[in-house]
Amino acid sequence: MSRIGKLPVSFPKSVKIEIKDDKIIINGPKGKLETPRFDTLDYKVEEDKLEITPKNDERQTKAYWGLSRSLINNAVIGVTKGYVKKLEIVGAGYRVQLQGKKLVFNIGYSHPVEVEPPEGIEFAVENPLKFSVSGIDKQKVGQVAANLRAIRPPEPYKLKGIRYVGERIIQKERKLGAK
Numbered sequence: 716m717s718r719i720g721k722l723p724v725s726f727p728k729s730v731k732i733e734i735k736d737d738k739i740i741i742n743g744p745k746g747k748l749e750t751p752r753f754d755t756l757d758y759k760v761e762e763d764k765l766e767i768t769p770k771n772d773e774r775q776t777k778a779y780w781g782l783s784r785s786l787i788n789n790a791v792i793g794v795t796k797g798y799v800k801k802l803e804i805v806g807a808g809y810r811v812q813l814q815g816k817k818l819v820f821n822i823g824y825s826h827p828v829e830v831e832p833p834e835g836i837e838f839a840v841e842n843p844l845k846f847s848v849s850g851i852d853k854q855k856v857g858q859v860a861a862n863l864r865a866i867r868p869p870e871p872y873k874l875k876g877i878r879y880v881g882e883r884i885i886q887k888e889r890k891l892g893a894k
Contacts, residue, residue, distance in 0.1 A: 720780030723764040743794025750786040753779045793851035800860035801847045806875035810843035822867045
């Protein structure tokens with residue numbers, strides 16, 4: 716039995732859930748998201764909650780049961796509150812700025828690195844060393860934040876680079892010469 720799948724997905728009155736043949740559409744105050752609908756599951760929408768039940772006891776059906784519930788719950792949270800990933804830059808002379816909608820990084824390369832936001836994603840810069848990625852799709856926000864971090868990942872000796880706020884990086888000892 717799926718412990719996650721058993722839990723109903725509760726949602727506020729401002730969210731509308733519509734079940735189609737191959738997808739589930741979630742509309743909310745911040746936007747609209749779609750998640751896949753699995754044929755081996757039954758979906759039942761009541762006043763303020765959605766219950767999901769499996770049609771059989773196969774292993775794959777149980778896996779889809781928890782997955783489907785998590786995807787729908789993440790979509791409900793996304794269209795009501797949204798998701799934000801905060802990142803910071805560590806390093807002398809490193810900085811980021813917002814030009815229009817795109818981010819421009821000066822992080823030790825011979826040229827500035829410009830990043831355009833994908834559809835549904837917004838960038839915000841708090842100060843030249845802190846910025847954030849926000850949107851309604853949890854997967855897309857996380858992927859864009861990971862791509863930005865990959866531009867200059869934190870190196871283990873001086874800890875310079877782009878990292879998530881609160882991320883703990885273990886510093887290595889310096890390399891010692893041969894004896």
